Amino acid sequence: MKVYGAILSPYVCRVLLALRHKGVKHDVLMPEGGMKTPEFLALNPMAKMPTIKDGTTVLPESSVIVEYIESKYPKKAIIPGTAKGAATARLIATVSDQYIQRAISPLLKQRNAKPRDKAAVKASLAGVQHGLSILDGYLVSGGPWAMGKRFTIADCYALPALYFVNLITPLFGVKDPFAGHKKVKKYWAAVKRDALTKQAMKEMKAMAKQWFGI
Amino acid sequence: MKIFGSALSPFVARVILACEYKGLDYSLIMPKGGMKTPEFLAMNPFGKMPTVKDGSTIVYESNVILPYLDDKNPKKKIIPASAAAAGKARLIATVSETYVQEPALDLFRQIVGRAPKDKAAAKKALAEMEFGLDILNGYIKPGPCATGKSFTIADCYVIPALLFATAAGPVFGLKDPLKGRPNVKKYLAAIKKHSAAKAHMTETKKIMKSRLSAL
Numbered sequence: 001m002k003v004y005g006a007i008l009s010p011y012v013c014r015v016l017l018a019l020r021h022k023g024v025k026h027d028v029l030m031p032e033g034g035m036k037t038p039e040f041l042a043l044n045p046m047a048k049m050p051t052i053k054d055g056t057t058v059l060p061e062s063s064v065i066v067e068y069i070e071s072k073y074p075k076k077a078i079i080p081g082t083a084k085g086a087a088t089a090r091l092i093a094t095v096s097d098q099y100i101q102r103a104i105s106p107l108l109k110q111r112n113a114k115p116r117d118k119a120a121v122k123a124s125l126a127g128v129q130h131g132l133s134i135l136d137g138y139l140v141s142g143g144p145w146a147m148g149k150r151f152t153i154a155d156c157y158a159l160p161a162l163y164f165v166n167l168i169t170p171l172f173g174v175k176d177p178f179a180g181h182k183k184v185k186k187y188w189a190a191v192k193r194d195a196l197t198k199q200a201m202k203e204m205k206a207m208a209k210q211w212f213g214i
Numbered sequence: 215m216k217i218f219g220s221a222l223s224p225f226v227a228r229v230i231l232a233c234e235y236k237g238l239d240y241s242l243i244m245p246k247g248g249m250k251t252p253e254f255l256a257m258n259p260f261g262k263m264p265t266v267k268d269g270s271t272i273v274y275e276s277n278v279i280l281p282y283l284d285d286k287n288p289k290k291k292i293i294p295a296s297a298a299a300a301g302k303a304r305l306i307a308t309v310s311e312t313y314v315q316e317p318a319l320d321l322f323r324q325i326v327g328r329a330p331k332d333k334a335a336a337k338k339a340l341a342e343m344e345f346g347l348d349i350l351n352g353y354i355k356p357g358p359c360a361t362g363k364s365f366t367i368a369d370c371y372v373i374p375a376l377l378f379a380t381a382a383g384p385v386f387g388l389k390d391p392l393k394g395r396p397n398v399k400k401y402l403a404a405i406k407k408h409s410a411a412k413a414h415m416t417e418t419k420k421i422m423k424s425r426l427s428a429l
Contacts, residue, residue: 045349046313057298061312063277064304072297083285084271090278098275099260134259 001026004040005049008207010101010160011062012050013200017156018069020196022076063097066156078153085147092138092146092154099134100161103127107168111214121172128165132181139183144190151196159197162188163204167214215240218254219263222421224315224374225276226264227414231370232283235410236290280367292367303361306353307371313346315375321382326429340386343379351395357404365410373411374418376402381422 003019003026005012012028019026031040035047044051044060051060054072059065070079079086106124110116135158139146146154162184169177178185191197208214217233217240219226226242233240245254249261258265258274265274266282273282284293294300320339323329350372354360360368376398383391392399405411 045352046309057301059301059305061305061308064301064308067304068297068301071300083282086285087271087273087278087282090281091273091275094275094277137259 001052001054003028004031004035004043004051004053006030006207007200007203008211009049010164011048013160013163013204014062014156015050015052015065015069017159017196017200018066018078018153020200021078021151021156022069022073024069024073066153070153078151078156080147080150080152088138089147089152089154092135093157095131095134095138096154096157096161099131100128100165101157103131104161104164104168107172108164108212111168111171111212125169125172125174128169128177131161132165132178132184136181136183139187141183143183143187144194146187155191155197158187159191159200160204162191163201167208171214216267217242218245218249218257218265218267220244221414221418222425223263224319224378225262227374227377227418228276228370229264229266229279229283230414231373231410232280232292232367234414235292235365235369236283236287238283238287280370284367292365292370294361294364294366299361302353303366303368306350306360306368309346309350309353310368310371310375313349314343314379315371317342317346318375318378318382321386322378325382325385325426336386340383340388343383343391344388347379347391347395347398351397354397354401356397356400358408359405360401365408369405369408369411372401373405373415377415377418377422381426385426 001019001024003012003015005028007013007016007028016028031037034040035044035049041047043053043058046060048060050062050065051058052065057068059068070077080089103124106120110121110124140148142148145151146158165177166188178188192201215238217226217229219242221227221230221242230242245251248254249263255261257267257272260274262274264276264279265272266279268286273279281293284291294303317339320329321336321343324331324336354372355362359365360372379391383389392402406415
């Protein structure tokens with residue numbers, strides 16, 4: 001399988017975590033000449049990463065790709081087998097996406113803005129804290145993963161979201177973004193110890209330094 | 215099963231369409247006192263619709279509810295069994311949500327006064343919506359359903375997105391948002407007649423029309 005994109009994109013990271021967890025062979029590449037070439041637009045008219053090519057199947061959009069990977073490569077499942085378990089795992093993924101990842105993104109733009117839009121920064125930071133408190137309510141106590149003993153789709157989404165919270169909020173004066181969110185704090189400590197997630201974060205860190213100087 | 219929300223919300227509409235297709239019993243309820251009461255927030259901390267109560271299970275976020283309905287009631291699946299077909303259906307759903315419905319809702323908020331009138335923002339949203347409709351036209355089948363023969367999760371997302379896009383476009387000078395998008399146009403003409411969609415679409419259009427003319 002070919003994955004177009006780079007791991008620092010939280011959307012690409014979700015896909016790579018799912019593939020690495022399952023041990024599905026894949027190559028990660030940046031499209032030659034960028035994402036606006038006719039060749040790449042034929043694969044993904046939205047011109048975004050990630051995009052995958054698996055045999056004749058071409059798919060854009062991380063949420064679509066992760067579900068595809070689970071369905072095509074069912075070994076080491078990342079979606080629980082019961083309707084309720086699956087809903088909880090997908091809910092944690094959605095909370096991470098809609099309420100944490102989305103809240104943090106405007107901060108990335110404000111980082112170098114002069115002057116910074118104080119109201120926008122404040123709203124973003126409050127949004128992140130609200131998202132974290134909701135996430136904290138859903139994480140399974142005792143972990144190590146979001147849903148307990150097994151790595152799931154919830155982790156594919158939560159991990160890059162938390163990585164960005166930890167990377168960006170200190171630039172806006174937040175000392176410990178996970179303070180007051182006990183389970184999130186424990187979860188974060190656990191994912192830093194795991195080989196798979198530790199490696200992913202190491203790669204993201206190197207890329208963040210190279211791309212953004214942070 | 216109880217669905218909390220209004221049929222006019224495109225997010226709620228997805229759940230209604232899935233239930234209609236699958237033939238599930240449901241009642242549509244607006245929570246007493248709104249969605250920010252302690253009682254409602256105890257069910258859904260985001261205070262949003264749709265929220266579903268199925269026995270003792272509470273599920274919210276339409277993206278979570280639809281796969282839940284399919285897992286729980288495996289008859290008449292809306293998510294195709296093969297990975298590739300499911301991927302295609304989900305892709306049409308995601309394109310409808312992100313690239314058609316989001317800008318259409320931005321326009322709608324200006325129409326109903328939930329967002330300040332802003333010509334530049336409207337122009338941008340309209341261009342985004344047109345882009346989204348072009349993308350959708352490339353992926354959607356001309357009927358009877360969005361992925362071809364069978365009703366899927368794609369239809370649950372496309373229908374409300376198109377209802378909002380076709381209602382919002384003309385208000386901002388885009389007379390026929392489906393012009394030059396033949397697959398979308400043929401699709402909409404066909405899906406109107408589908409038993410899972412007919413009642414919902416007729417009713418929603420009627421309410422939209424009366425709300426818009428009352429402005």
